[in-house]
Amino acid sequence: MKAKITLLFTFLFIGLNLVSGQTNEEDMATLSIMTEYAKAKNYEAAYKPFMELRQRNPKFNRAIYVYGEKILDDKIEKSTDANKVAYIKDLIKLWDERGTHFASKTPKGEYAAKACQLMHDYKDILNKTDQELYECFDAAYNLDKATFKNPKSLYIYFKLMVALYDGGKKPAKDLFNKYDDVAEKIEDEVKLASEKLNKLIEKEDAGTALTSKEKKYKKYYSQVLTAYDKVSGSIDSELGERANCENLIPLYQKDFEEYKNDAIWLKRAVSRMFYKECTDDPLYERLVKAYDELSPSADTKVFVAGILMKKGKTSEAEGYFNEAYDLEEDSFKKSKLAYRIGTILKKKGRYGQARGYFRNALKLNPSNGRPHLAIAAMYASSANSCGDTTFNKRAVYWLAADEARKAARVDPTLQKSAAQSAASYLAKAPSKADIFSAANSGQVIKIGCWIGSSVTVPKV
Template identity: 25%
Template structure:
């Protein structure tokens, strides 16, 4: 009954409102609607929405946020398909009104996704909406579902073979959309970093707190979309073709940040790491617009060139550009790995920094445990002290499972299959003149004191 009443009110003629529009109080009625939405009284709120849409379309952009919440709820709650269709159509109209009254706020993008999901428009109609939105405001085109839909519909056109799309045009479109994924990830990361900084000195708005909370999930979704796009596009070109396409256009586009972003993303995502055009473009992009992503990419590309010194420099830059402690810790883990066979004191330093930054990750402790095991070949240790160092490795490995319980099986396997066999025997302990509770102080890069446990 409530659905029927809501529909009657929602889609009834609003001619009566026109006559009394001058008496309609936008601020008062908007506040009533806002209170209803906050209280989740959507059945009541839906009856207020038509008048506000008619008489106060430009009063506040929040009208469209609240309207979206109301109509999505009503569509999902509708029991009859025809009722659901009516609410979804009203939602599509709401998005169009949002775009008209608050341009470039994503109304048409959301409308296109909705029309496609609900089969309320043809693929060509949906594609045209997305294409126009992307051309008009690429900075606002960050919704991962819209980006993936845009590419999938373009691929469908290309595969149909009747749209006159050349391979070069396909590569350019692919790179533009892949670049948009990278742009969106950078946007999410930058905004999240700004809010994390703000959080240290100010109380965030609910929407800002929600953005931080959802940032990691959104980034993962964008990662998945980027991977899906690359996998689907890879059927139509290879690294040689990509490199030829971009190297031929590089000089005239080398100062175009959007083009560089698209090019670098396309080559990197397709694992074309031998491409000099990729490295040159990544350097130019980082110089013009340094981000965590560009610095981390250059770190990996430097490793590919076996330039470990440069890799460490770029990974440190990436860490400095990252506000999220978990990602910063992962970058320190990468630096520790680079130093593993170069400078174990530095490797240990960065592992400890990673462990301190992200106490819920066990990765750094597993790395340190293996690092201690490798010390048996250096530091001028006696045979007993070399074997005793295994106790430190076991103690460190166990910290990994405390930090991250999923490593429990891994740690147990390491100890039983590798570490236990390297421990001193009771006879070796006795011959050393030491006993349970005695300490061994290690210098060199290890710089730790071990208390001998019971055998």
């Protein structure tokens, strides 16, 4: 009897293995058919094996979801409105299934945002309101902020908030807070991409050629930075005059007592008033003092220094600038800080000191071309006071053009504008006829005053 039972179990085990093997072979064959059609972009033919495998064995291979997304995208694009809605809903369902069966390969924030973006793209045929779409994006953002980083989705997320504010459905406080959320997220992503791009730029500057793989990475990081730069400008445009001093000052006056012990609120309030040039109002100084007392940092010292500069206490302000720069340890933040300090000093006409901070900013973040453009602008504005002859004064524009070209070379977000600046400066520099008349082709000209540099006259 015992031997019969053992034999029965042996047959059952072999039978199950045979069935399992046949199933795997069938799934592999279906996957292969789907993949070949999808790779050839014959999505119509790929649809049937995709749906069969998705229903029969959804855990079989992640390719079901990778190619399935493309297959359903094609269906959405080519369908009439009635069928389009069904395929849109099915694609969202597919992303949910991917999250269930391949959770580690399906970042929650990224895929939740993709679903919201899809609904936004087809909001008319789906009858989605701005309120519903905003709530969708907001839930995705709060679910997993780290992977909610698609530039377009970040922009739409904020644009929807603006629409709700304009419609009287969101208060100004929520609008400004959401602007800060999105702006800070963009800055985080820019920092990550910049740090990776900087390593490649430093390698090139050292005279080492990039590998083919590194060139692809350089192109990718450049594209990432360009995308975020565009989005950053777009959310600033969306906010526009809604964040003018007339709106900000009463809001912060009203909320100050409630939030005066909230460092994040103080930081955002001070920063927004600073960048919107609301610094003449007494509230600004009150906010800066509260921020510095509650959470002293490199950031607060720069704001304090700015107030001292306005009061004419230049030497005291410079001490705060130096303290701020020394306090910051993060290279990316230190670079931004150096650029901010340089910008403040530039506005005050302290060009020599400003250039020092701009150069520090470049050392810490070489892929940011804005310091180069700032130095170029200072050179150009000093042309009349830093040359001893008309020719030498105009020669300063060669220095300015050279700085602008550097910005175009290192910063993918500034290539067009930096090239235009360089061309503008060159147009003001001595012409070939001027060089011929001065008979100084190829000579080195020393530029005095704060510039303290030299420039070689082009050979003609």
